Amino acid sequence: MKRHYRLELALAGLIVVLAALSLMVGPAGLSPHAALAGLISGDGPEGIIVRDIRVPRTLLAALIGATLGLSGAALQGLLRNPLAEPALFGAPQAAAAGAALVIAFGFAPVTSFAVPIAGIAGALSSIALLVVVAGRHASLTVTLLAGLALASFAGAATALILNLAPNPFIALEIAFWLLGSLEDRSADHLLIAMPFMAASWIVLAGNARAFRALTLGEDAAASLGVDIARTRILVVVGVALGVGAAVAVAGAVGFVGLVAPHLVRRAVGSDPARVLLPAAFAGAALVLAADIAVRLGPSAVEIKLGVVTALIGVPVFLSIIFRERRMLEGAPT
Amino acid sequence: MSELLSARDVTVRLGGATVVERASLALHGGELAVLVGPNGAGKTTLLRALAGLIATNAAVQLRGTALAARWPRERARNIAYLPQGHTFHWPMSVAAIVMLGREPHADPFSGTSADDRAAVERALIITETLALADRDVTKLSGGERARVALARALATQAPVLLADEPTASLDPRHQLVVMELLRQVARSGTAILATMHDLTLAARFADRVIIMQEGRLVGEGPPSEALNPERLAAVFGVDSQLVDLGGARIPVPLRPR
Numbered sequence: 001m002k003r004h005y006r007l008e009l010a011l012a013g014l015i016v017v018l019a020a021l022s023l024m025v026g027p028a029g030l031s032p033h034a035a036l037a038g039l040i041s042g043d044g045p046e047g048i049i050v051r052d053i054r055v056p057r058t059l060l061a062a063l064i065g066a067t068l069g070l071s072g073a074a075l076q077g078l079l080r081n082p083l084a085e086p087a088l089f090g091a092p093q094a095a096a097a098g099a100a101l102v103i104a105f106g107f108a109p110v111t112s113f114a115v116p117i118a119g120i121a122g123a124l125s126s127i128a129l130l131v132v133v134a135g136r137h138a139s140l141t142v143t144l145l146a147g148l149a150l151a152s153f154a155g156a157a158t159a160l161i162l163n164l165a166p167n168p169f170i171a172l173e174i175a176f177w178l179l180g181s182l183e184d185r186s187a188d189h190l191l192i193a194m195p196f197m198a199a200s201w202i203v204l205a206g207n208a209r210a211f212r213a214l215t216l217g218e219d220a221a222a223s224l225g226v227d228i229a230r231t232r233i234l235v236v237v238g239v240a241l242g243v244g245a246a247v248a249v250a251g252a253v254g255f256v257g258l259v260a261p262h263l264v265r266r267a268v269g270s271d272p273a274r275v276l277l278p279a280a281f282a283g284a285a286l287v288l289a290a291d292i293a294v295r296l297g298p299s300a301v302e303i304k305l306g307v308v309t310a311l312i313g314v315p316v317f318l319s320i321i322f323r324e325r326r327m328l329e330g331a332p333t
Numbered sequence: 334m335s336e337l338l339s340a341r342d343v344t345v346r347l348g349g350a351t352v353v354e355r356a357s358l359a360l361h362g363g364e365l366a367v368l369v370g371p372n373g374a375g376k377t378t379l380l381r382a383l384a385g386l387i388a389t390n391a392a393v394q395l396r397g398t399a400l401a402a403r404w405p406r407e408r409a410r411n412i413a414y415l416p417q418g419h420t421f422h423w424p425m426s427v428a429a430i431v432m433l434g435r436e437p438h439a440d441p442f443s444g445t446s447a448d449d450r451a452a453v454e455r456a457l458i459i460t461e462t463l464a465l466a467d468r469d470v471t472k473l474s475g476g477e478r479a480r481v482a483l484a485r486a487l488a489t490q491a492p493v494l495l496a497d498e499p500t501a502s503l504d505p506r507h508q509l510v511v512m513e514l515l516r517q518v519a520r521s522g523t524a525i526l527a528t529m530h531d532l533t534l535a536a537r538f539a540d541r542v543i544i545m546q547e548g549r550l551v552g553e554g555p556p557s558e559a560l561n562p563e564r565l566a567a568v569f570g571v572d573s574q575l576v577d578l579g580g581a582r583i584p585v586p587l588r589p590r
Contacts, residue, residue: 080422213436217420218487222386224436224489225409270423 007267011281015062018288019122022058023050025295056187061291063114063190064182064250067197067242069283070276074204074259077211077272078235079140082265085163086257088144089130090151091123091240095247096159098122100174115177116192116248123244126150127237140218143232155223180251180306193245200242201280207231208273209236216274252306253290255313256283262320286312335362337524338383338493339413344462345375345382346438352378353546360493360524365516366537368528369560370545371569376528379545380495383526384414394494409437413491417498419469420483428466428480428589431456431538434488439538456488459514475502483511487518494518500534512538532573536560536583544568557582 023035027047030038038046039055068086075084086092099119105113134146152214157197158178165171210231213221218228260283261275290308295304338360345353353375368376373569382389385400385408393400395411402409413434421430426456434456435449457463460480465473470481479502486494499515500508508531519525526543529535536556544552544559546568552559557575562584565573571572571586 054395080423189560209436209439213433215421215423215425215430216433216482217416217418218424219386219416220414220420220485222405223384223409223414224433225404225406227405250477271429272423295432 001102005246007264007278008013008281011264011278011285014285015281015288017133018285018292019058019062022061022288022292025292026054039120052186057182057185057291058288060182060185060190060193060249061287063194064246064253065256065284065287066280066285067200067246067283068253068293069260070201070204070280071239071243072259072283073261073272073276073279074207074211074235075239075257076261077214077275078138078207078232079144080214080217082262084260085255086239086243087151087254089147089236089239090126090149090154092247092252093151093154093158094126095119095123095244096178096188097154097161098125099177099248099251100158100161104161104170104176113188113192116189116245119248120196120244122154123240126154126244127240129267130236131233140232143236176304177251178306179304180253180309181294181302181304182250183302185249189249193249193306196241196245200238201244203234204239205239205276207234208276211276212271212273250305251286252277254306254310255308255317256286259313259317259320260286262317323329336360337362337396337489339394340383341394341474343379343382343389343392345378345387345389346376346400347387352548356550358543358550358553360506360526361589362522362524363519363523364494364540365519365527366541366543367536367539367556368526368543368545369530369532369535370528373549374545376545380414380497380526380528384495386414406437409491410489411491412493412495413486413489415486415494415496415499416548417480417501419475419478419502421481423476424469424471426466427462427468427470427473427484428453428457430481431466431484431488433464434485437491452488452490453484456484459508459517460484460487463552476504476507479503480511483514492523494523494525494527496525499527500529500531501553507559509533532560532565532584532586537578537581561583 006327023039024030026033030046034046035050039174041047042051060320071086075086075088076082098121099115102118130146134143158324162171162174165174172296189293194260210221211224243331261279263282264278265275286309290305290312293308294303335360341357342355343353344351344355356379370376381387383393385393395403400408431453432445435452438449451505457466460483462480462484465477473481486496500511503511512534515525515527539556541553542556542559543550544564551568552564557579562573562575565571565584570590572588572590573586575582576585
């Protein structure tokens, strides 16, 4: 079983191209030459635009996309189900609730650091609660049910915060924030989210072999030396760290965690371990592309990132389902 | 024959019910032992306990050391376990699935070794699945899946193999292929414990039959002694007759009692 890295290389190339485009696109469109000059010298308005505004935004888009893609692939590996996605255990919803709380009552503007910190705190406490409620050795079903309950609870908490917001402008601000955006995010946001995302990548990638063994079911995987309870808790925590940080910085960016692994799964022979890296790359490319698209809109108001990822993601997802359906029809169930 | 795996007074309680009660047995290298018993007798639970997959009272020993005291990967190198049902969740290739049997031997920092590839190829050949190597495992027939699952368990080349219904869903020819294969693998020094419902197959191929009823081991011995009509009546509730087949006495169940 030789490993080919052609897929990974192609995706990395795509990410580089999209990142370059992302540095050029915006209210002030820059030529490739001007963007490059601004990036290298840092002089003049081009330098400020590229270095202070577009580089952090581009990096955040790529890292958040990678985290979402990796989280989706990891959860699908853990649950042996291609429909699993990062929102399953409630971490993103809890992050959104934490952030909304701060925006509504913490007197912090949407772009302050208090927002991501509250979001990450929300995601971490949801995971702590999940582990307490479901127990360390809980079955998958119990963990899923507890996660579902927590997700619903966090969603209701966000709705309550919107409901009780001191004035309609704040409510509108929260509502827009929840749609997901990378507008006006700075290098500080990057620094806040980065450690959590990096920790999440390490934890999730460390369970790659367990995902592969789990294709045989939990008993056979355990007989191959996989500690199932440990794997489950590590993946839940890893996803919460990464996705919690992503949501805390950018708001809800849906569908990437679900779609990214699907785009690359067939190319790696459905191997749930090998799919992790390409899924992360595909997620990065998806969010980069979506974040370029929101800046290309004709209106003065940027379309929200989460809206675009859903608008791109859903048709892609439907087409995959359509293709798989045609393949599955006539096959033994 | 060396004693590889032994259990003394193993008791397993699941959800308040005692599923296995004080089961004691020993598995020896070179021997194919078959565990029979009615549905719900606790065969699968006993196998899982022997494989170290469920907590027991730590009375299972692998080569004289408590199983619970061993590292999971070391346990996995020594005990291969083939669960019922032959589940494959992802449409991976047959070769990739069988390679999973090498997981306990894998070095996390290197790829597959020549040993791994040789073990996988051998497992594919002896289970007659080599021709399926590049096929999508989820698109195979039930019998093909069963043989691929067995190949995966054999690829580990563990000294102990615990197989839960390895012949279920196989056609007559492949039942015989698998039984002959298990006997041949046992002859090369492996200790095998397999569960099955086909008493005729058990009687023809087993070196030793162990009978389980309501969580307890109620009898064991060479097939011709263990599977006598009185015991089959008491344990399975069937009338049966022993048929002489070239010197071997094979039980044939005739009717429910």
